[in-house]
Amino acid sequence: MREELLNNPVFAMAAEQFDLVADFLDLSPSIRERCKWPKRMISVSVPVRLDNGETEIFFAHRIQHHLTRGPVKGGLRYHPDVDRGEVAALAMWMNWKCALLDLPYGGGKGGIRCQPNNMSEGELERMTRRFTMEMIPFIGPEIDVMAPDMGTNEQTMAWITDTYSTHSGHLVPSIVTGKPLTLQGSAGRTRATGHGVAFMASTSLGKLGIDTREATAIIQGFGNVGQYAASTLASYGVKVIGVSDVSGAIWNPGGIDVPKLLKYAKKEKFIKDFPGVETIDPGEMLLRECDILAPCAVGHVITGKNAGSLKCKVLAEGANGPTTPEADRIIEQRSDIFVIPDILCNAGGVTVSYFEWVQNLQRFQWTEREVITKLETKLHSAFEQVFAFAAKNKISNRMAAQALAIKTVAEAKISRGLFP
Structure with a gap:
């Protein structure tokens, strides 16, 4: 099993991240192995x-x-x-x-x-x-x-x-989450991940002393996560200046009309021919100057080749694993980019999934406002813990987030012991 998994580049990346954190936490060999596989x-x-x-x-x-x-x-x-x-x-x-x-x-x-x-x-x-x-x-x-x-x-x-x-x-509604509302799905579930990305990015701007109403954002990926991240950022007053999807990338330094783009994407499926914007190379878009860069599509888009050329102040990881370990090392050496690691930045989806599961078990429904308020409370608490832990230990935000998480899992395993 080890060889099969480690031969996959994505799992090898996750394993490398785990090993770095396990070294930092000084986990015992037995707990380390149990947490990894x-x-x-x-x-x-x-x-x-x-x-x-x-x-x-x-x-x-x-x-x-x-x-x-x-x-x-x-x-x-x-x-x-x-x-x-x-x-x-x-x-x-x-x-x-x-x-x-x-x-x-x-x-x-x-x-x-x-x-x-x-x-x-x-x-x-x-x-x-x-x-x-x-x-x-x-x-x-x-x-x-x-x-x-x-x-x-x-x-x-x-x-x-x-x-x-x-x-x-x-009927067992708690078997899955992300169901239709008619089957006891949760209000707010569809927008949760993208909303969380935007909320985390806005919170980071506050830490950096940047007014959201003066900020700019680039969104890579315009699926569910990218769309809700863009719309929520726009509602905060952030100017969305670049967006890409599988068809290409569009650019307008004066700001893209996000509500119109959402309607266009729903009708046409792709964004490349959206009127009133410039068409640019998606790879080049990632390197243009902005306050928030939010990769919200696939993994491995921030690499050792482009990390040194990023011109963003906040890297909000809406996708899973968008930044490679090599890119991480470059960004950490630069120390001018505030990284919101993926396990924190895109956690809105699983958090509201948890709320849906709880509602199903209770047979009680919450309003969308209640769901989003609870979501933001959860995200803000985790953000402050990560920020404080990183500052205290003089480590990156990614290392801090992963260390807090892996420490929690390891402590649970130690408490339960090993059977038999």
Whole structure:
């Protein structure tokens, strides 16, 4: 297992981060090993009858990093490049994220290797329901609670809810989060991650003494996270001057009209032909001067090649693993960029997922205002802890966030002991 995981570059990156923190914390070898490796690695084949009558086998993975502090929590993605090593890395990061935010969860992640855009709704439903049945022995409200990720949405979660509930003989809304409101989903869940990114970025500007109404932002990625990050920043008075998606990047130093861009993206799917802006290279956009740079799409976009050329004051990591360890070392040496590490910056999604799970267990619904207020309280508390720990120990914000998280997991394992 070690060799397989470490051969994956994403897991190798997560493992390198873990080892640095474990050295800093001086973890004992036994606790160190128990904290590093996943608890369970579940792989299943998912046979699906296609619309043309043929049967295709899809391969799926679910990684449960640790159940020491509670059930695992994490997304389910449908993507052609789903890889067990990458999923394991994402589960590890989710484990740290939950510990940092003091959520009673371990980290989980899963995915099915498929081309969701080339599948009909019926095929997606049959695949989702069969996958759920294959996972029945390994999931449950106190074992593993899934949520939407790339290629999945609230409808996917509704199918999982129905399949699991049918098997149980009664409605079990707490089996997943990110469900439709009609199935006891939570208000505020869709905007949670992007809103959290913007809230963290705004909080960082305050630490740096920068007025949000005079600040500028560049958003890399315009999916769910990027859209809500942009709209929330704009509502704070921040001028969004650059945005990119898979089609390209747009630029307007005078400010992009975010509400109009949101309507345009919803209608046209892509942003490259949005009127009244300049089209630029997405890689070049990352290097332009701004107060907030928010990578909100894929990992590994801030690398050793471009980290030295960044001209932002705040790096708000809306994506998972957008900054490589090599880039981290360059940014730390520069000391002129305030980094909000991914396990803190994009933790809004899992935090509101936790709120949804709590509401489901209580059979009680909160208003969107209550949800967002509770979210901001949680994020602000974690931010202050990270900032104070980094200053006290003279370490980077990333090292501080990961150290606080891993220390929490390690202490839980020490308290529970090793059975038998």
